[in-house]
Amino acid sequence: MMPHWLDNFLFTYQSLVYSLGVNALLALAMYVVLAVGQLALGQAAFMGVGAYASALLTVKLGAPFPIALLASMAAPALLAFVIGAPTLRLSGVYLAIATIGLGEVLRILYLNWDFAGGALGLNGIPEKAGFVWIFGTLIVALVAFVFVSRSRIGRAMEAIRADEAAAGVMGVNLPAYKLAALVASAAIAGLAGAFNAHVSSFIGPNDYGFDQAVTILSFALLGGVGSPFGPVLGALVLTALPEVLRPLHDYRLVIDGLIIVCVVIFLPTGILPWRIGRIGARK
Amino acid sequence: MLVRRQFNLLAAAGLGALAFAGPSAVTLARAADPVTIGAVEILTGPNNKYGIAIKNGFDLALDEVNKAGGVLGRPLAIAYEDSAGNKDQAINAVRKLIGAQNVPLILGPTLSNEMFAAGPVANERKVPIVGTSTTANGITAMGPYVFRTSLPEADVVPVTLKTAQQKFGIKKVAVMYANDDAFSKSGYDVMKAALEKLGIETLTTETFGTKDSDFSAQMTKVKSVNPDAIVVSALVEPAAGVLLAKKALGIPASVHVIGGNGLNSPKIGEIAGDAADGTIVGSPWFIGKQDPTNQKFVAAYKAKYGSDPDQFSAQAYDTLFIVAEAIKAAGAPDSEKIKDALIKVKHTGVLGPFSFTPNRDPADTSGVAVLEMKAGKFGLLQ
Numbered sequence: 001m002m003p004h005w006l007d008n009f010l011f012t013y014q015s016l017v018y019s020l021g022v023n024a025l026l027a028l029a030m031y032v033v034l035a036v037g038q039l040a041l042g043q044a045a046f047m048g049v050g051a052y053a054s055a056l057l058t059v060k061l062g063a064p065f066p067i068a069l070l071a072s073m074a075a076p077a078l079l080a081f082v083i084g085a086p087t088l089r090l091s092g093v094y095l096a097i098a099t100i101g102l103g104e105v106l107r108i109l110y111l112n113w114d115f116a117g118g119a120l121g122l123n124g125i126p127e128k129a130g131f132v133w134i135f136g137t138l139i140v141a142l143v144a145f146v147f148v149s150r151s152r153i154g155r156a157m158e159a160i161r162a163d164e165a166a167a168g169v170m171g172v173n174l175p176a177y178k179l180a181a182l183v184a185s186a187a188i189a190g191l192a193g194a195f196n197a198h199v200s201s202f203i204g205p206n207d208y209g210f211d212q213a214v215t216i217l218s219f220a221l222l223g224g225v226g227s228p229f230g231p232v233l234g235a236l237v238l239t240a241l242p243e244v245l246r247p248l249h250d251y252r253l254v255i256d257g258l259i260i261v262c263v264v265i266f267l268p269t270g271i272l273p274w275r276i277g278r279i280g281a282r283k
Numbered sequence: 284m285l286v287r288r289q290f291n292l293l294a295a296a297g298l299g300a301l302a303f304a305g306p307s308a309v310t311l312a313r314a315a316d317p318v319t320i321g322a323v324e325i326l327t328g329p330n331n332k333y334g335i336a337i338k339n340g341f342d343l344a345l346d347e348v349n350k351a352g353g354v355l356g357r358p359l360a361i362a363y364e365d366s367a368g369n370k371d372q373a374i375n376a377v378r379k380l381i382g383a384q385n386v387p388l389i390l391g392p393t394l395s396n397e398m399f400a401a402g403p404v405a406n407e408r409k410v411p412i413v414g415t416s417t418t419a420n421g422i423t424a425m426g427p428y429v430f431r432t433s434l435p436e437a438d439v440v441p442v443t444l445k446t447a448q449q450k451f452g453i454k455k456v457a458v459m460y461a462n463d464d465a466f467s468k469s470g471y472d473v474m475k476a477a478l479e480k481l482g483i484e485t486l487t488t489e490t491f492g493t494k495d496s497d498f499s500a501q502m503t504k505v506k507s508v509n510p511d512a513i514v515v516s517a518l519v520e521p522a523a524g525v526l527l528a529k530k531a532l533g534i535p536a537s538v539h540v541i542g543g544n545g546l547n548s549p550k551i552g553e554i555a556g557d558a559a560d561g562t563i564v565g566s567p568w569f570i571g572k573q574d575p576t577n578q579k580f581v582a583a584y585k586a587k588y589g590s591d592p593d594q595f596s597a598q599a600y601d602t603l604f605i606v607a608e609a610i611k612a613a614g615a616p617d618s619e620k621i622k623d624a625l626i627k628v629k630h631t632g633v634l635g636p637f638s639f640t641p642n643r644d645p646a647d648t649s650g651v652a653v654l655e656m657k658a659g660k661f662g663l664l665q
Contacts, residue, residue, distance in 0.1 A: 011408065012382030015374045111463045119468035123399045123421070200374065202399045204465065243375055249365070253327055 016243050018199045021134035023239045025192035027219035027231035028141055032185040034225045035149075036178055037161040039092060041213045042099035043189040045106050046076035048208030050190025051197040052116055055125045058198070060115070065128040065198070072194030073187040080186035084179045103209055110205035121204030122197075129198040137191065138232075145228035149276050157181070158275075189216075222263060224270020233272055317360035318353070318616045320606065321380030323373055323391040323401065326365040333595055334393050337415060338363065339588050340599030341390065343580075348603065354610045366392050370400035377401040381408050387616045388413065388606060390599075395419035396465055402429045411622045415602045416595050418544055419469045423643045428622055430643040432602045434567045436470050436543055438648045441477040443565030444514070446653040446664065447541050448481055453512045455484040456541075457505040459498075459525060460516040462490040470516035470543035478514070486510050493521050498528040506532050516543045523554035530558035539563050547594065552659035562656040568597040568634050569652045569661060577633045601632035 026043055033040040050072035057063040057071055087098045111119050148154050159167035160177060168174050197203045215238075223234025241259065245252045263271065322341060325334030341361055349358050362384055364376035373392045380386045381404075389412045392401050398417045405412035406426030414422060414431035418439075423429050447453055458474060461467035478485055486508040489501035502525070505513060513534075515525055522545055529540065540546075540562045547564040570581060570591060580600060584592040592600075606621075608628050613620035630637045635650030654661040 008382040008385070010382075012378045015371065015378060015404075019371060108463075119463055120419075120465045121396075121399075124425075200371065200400055201403050202370065202396070204396065205463070242372070246364070246379070250327065252365070253367070 013243075015199065016240070017131070018129075018134060018195070020236055020239050021131075021138050022192045022196045022199075023216075023219060023235040024138050024232045025134075025141065025188055025195070026216045027223065027235035028138075028145065028228055029185045029189035029192065030216050030220040031145075031225060031228050031231040032181050032188065034220055035157050035161060036181045037164060038088070038178060038181065039096045040087070040099045040182060040185070041096050041217060042080070042102050042182075043185060043216045044208045044210075044212035045099070045103035046080065046186040046189035047193035047196070047212070047216075048103070048106055048110070049076040049079055049186075050193035051203050051208070052110065052122075052193075053190070054194035055122050055197045055203055056116060058128065059122055059125055068128075068198075069191065069194055072190045076186040076190035076193075077183050080183045081179070084182045088175065088178045088182065100210055100213060103213055107205050107209055117204075119205060121202060121207075123202040125197050125201050125203065127199060127201060129195040134195050134199075137195075141188065142228060142232065146276060149227070153177075218260075222260065222270060224267075224273045226270070226273045226275045228276075230270050230272035234270065237271070317358040318355060318610060319360045319362050319384065319386055320610075321364065321377075321384065321386035321389040322361050323364045323366050323376040323380070323389060323393075323397075325368045325393045326363065328367045328369075330368045330393070333416060334365075336593050336595040337391070337393065337599040339584070340415075340592065340596035341603050343584055343587055343596075344600045344603035344607075348607045354607050355614070355616070359607060359610070361390070362386060366397055366401075368394065368397070370397050373397035373401040374404055377404050377412070381405065381410050386410070387618045388610075388621050390415060390602065390606070392417075394466075395422060395469070398422055398429075399425070402426070405429070409622075410618045411625060413602060413606060413625075415598045419465060420472070427643075428618075430625060430639065432605060432637070432645055433598050434645050434648060434651065436473045437476075438645070439565040439567065439651055440470065440473045440543055441480070442648060442651045443541060443563065443653055444474070444477050444481055444483070446565075447512065447539065447563050448483060450664065451512065451539065453483060455486050455510055456512045456514050457486050457508060457510040458488045458514045458516075459501060459505065460488075460490060461493045461518065461521055464493045464518065467493065467516045467518060467543075467545065470545065474514055474516055474543065491517075491521060491525075493518055495521060496524055498525050499532065501525075502528040502532050502534070505529075506534055510538065512539045512541055514541045515546065518545045519548050519550045520554070522546045523551055523559070526551070526555040526558045526562065530555075536561050547654070547661075549593070549659075549661070552656055552661075556659070559656050560658065563653065563664060564661070565651050565653050566594055566661075567650055567652075568594045569654055569663070571662060572633070572652070576631070580633045597633050601630065601634050601637060604632055605630045605637065 029043045053075040054068035054072035057068040090098055110116055156172045156177060159172055219235040219238055220231040222238060224230030241256050245255055248255055324337050325331050345361060353359050364380060366373035366376055377389060380389055389405055392398055393416055395417045398414050402412055402425040406428040409428055411428045411430060416433050417431050418433055418436045420437060422431055460471035487504060489504055491498055491501055515522055526540060542562060542564045546562060547566045552559045581592060605628050608630060609621050609625040612624035626639050636647050638646045640646045653664045655664040
């Protein structure tokens with residue numbers, strides 16, 4: 001039996017703790033594409049696809065949660081694979097605009113799709129995702145990222161980010177790496193969307209638009225994109241701040257903004273700018 | 284060095300935060316052991332006009348309850364939390380009020396969307412949560428601890444349409460609604476059902492987006508079918524745009540626009556000017572109601588805040604009295620007892636007679652007033 005105060009404490013901060021995990025996963029999804037130098041902002045859209053795919057399965061069809069999770073990764077990954085070929089020919093802000101457009105297209109689709117609740121969204125989603133699911137996934141993902149960045153693939157990704165043309169000349173298969181990064185990003189974001197839907201009981205078409213896309217980008221930029229730990233830290237800070245500052249009442253958002261501005265001015269490369277050392281690297 | 288300076292800056296910001304938090308925490312501890320209930324409203328951000336109006340209504344009623352001796356021999360107090368109009372923050376606020384402050388009852392949240400997210404949390408913890416401004420369908424179906432004192436659109440809209448039908452002999456209408464937000468869509472569903480029930484023919488149904496600014500295409504279509512009236516479900520800004528388009532296309536004023544709760548705002552007249560004249564809405568309350576309770580409320584509100592109350596303040600004002608009565612009847616600040624007492628409360632306030640249905644919705648629709656806009660102001664439909 002848990003002591004009463006601990007029970008109350010966990011109850012109070014439960015959904016904040018869940019958001020920390022979900023947002024950290026979204027930050028990782030952002031990191032994957034930034035790691036190959038692609039400013040693709042489709043993570044919010046992919047998160048929405050994952051959320052809707054899984055919630056429709058559990059709410060409308062009564063599917064088991066693990067199946068819904070698989071669908072939440074497969075559906076956005078497939079979408080990323082299909083749209084990857086045309087969009088990855090774009091670069092820089094053009095890619096960013098195209099991927100934001102994807103989010104808008106999907107939003108209009110959900111609005112006019114009555115089976116998925118239309119503008120009313122889906123409510124009554126069962127609370128299936130918990131602490132173990134969310135943070136277990138986050139840890140597995142982080143470990144995988146560390147291994148990847150210390151491997152041949154990681155070095156290829158770093159080469160693409162540093163100088164795309166040079167990397168291509170050195171024999172790095174640019175289209176394959178970029179597409180793989182986009183698909184991986186979509187799968188992670190979709191999974192985060194499924195977790196979010198299954199802890200907050202309600203999703204709506206307007207939850208995955210431009211605002212959310214920019215929020216996810218800001219996780220990565222605030223934390224720094226040198227290593228996967230940077231974006232995760234950025235997500236933790238940006239998610240926790242508004243709640244930590246709650247005692248300030250009216251001044252809450254002012255101080256929240258002020259702290260973010262200070263970090264951006266004084267730490268322009270993010271809170272954690274360092275890279276992960278490679279095996280056998282000479283100091 | 285540079286790094287250390289940055290940390291100092293952060294530390295300074297943190298200390299500043301503590302200094303801000305200090306005074307309010309101290310006053311809370313010093314007050315004479317009040318019965319504290321929670322309230323989650325939009326106090327910051329673009330929709331805070333709703334939350335502030337509601338808070339003003341609560342505070343005004345709170346003064347009166349405490350002047351009359353409070354509840355259970357103790358003063359009543361409200362712990363406010365801001366949701367900023369965000370459903371995740373609404374959940375966090377409800378969790379904090381229940382888990383950290385142990386409130387026996389929660390008022391709010393402001394929007395139906397927030398209630399859909401936060402309601403199940405309170406319900407799971409068996410703490411009554413009372414919405415004062417949530418009008419969407421399905422709110423109270425979330426569980427036995429979810430109440431609301433605001434008349435749902437499903438109760439107000441049929442009264443509005445029926446009154447307009449009798450008054451103007453309306454037989455065929457055009458329907459327009461914003462299909463990209465939950466409030467407008469839910470209002471449209473109610474209108475569609477009510478129109479069918481009243482035997483009014485719908486000639487065409489046109490949709491638009493809440494952030495659209497040009498409605499001439501839809502309005503041209505509406506004009507071509509020549510309806511007796513236009514039924515609109517939208518928030519204030521797009522609704523005002525619809526009214527302006529109606530005037531611009533020369534649809535005569537005798538074709539009334541009949542709106543849902545979104546059009547029930549003085550802002551509609553401010554934005555659309557004389558194009559808004561003739562707009563008909565149903566409202567659970569209106570400022571010119573002639574009974575003494577209401578006149579006293581309006582005068583007290585003006586004296587305290589220097590502005591006119593709106594329907595949200597009025598609903599909040601009545602709700603606090605209803606909740607205070609329930610706490611008195613429960614005999615203890617205990618969630619379970621308050622829940623059982625709440626369902627039995629009968630109260631006559633500024634909205635008229637009030638009681639709950641067994642499904643925890645308001646039972647009485649006799650307070651619904653059908654209003655018509657004339658020269659920028661809503662008055663009773665004559």
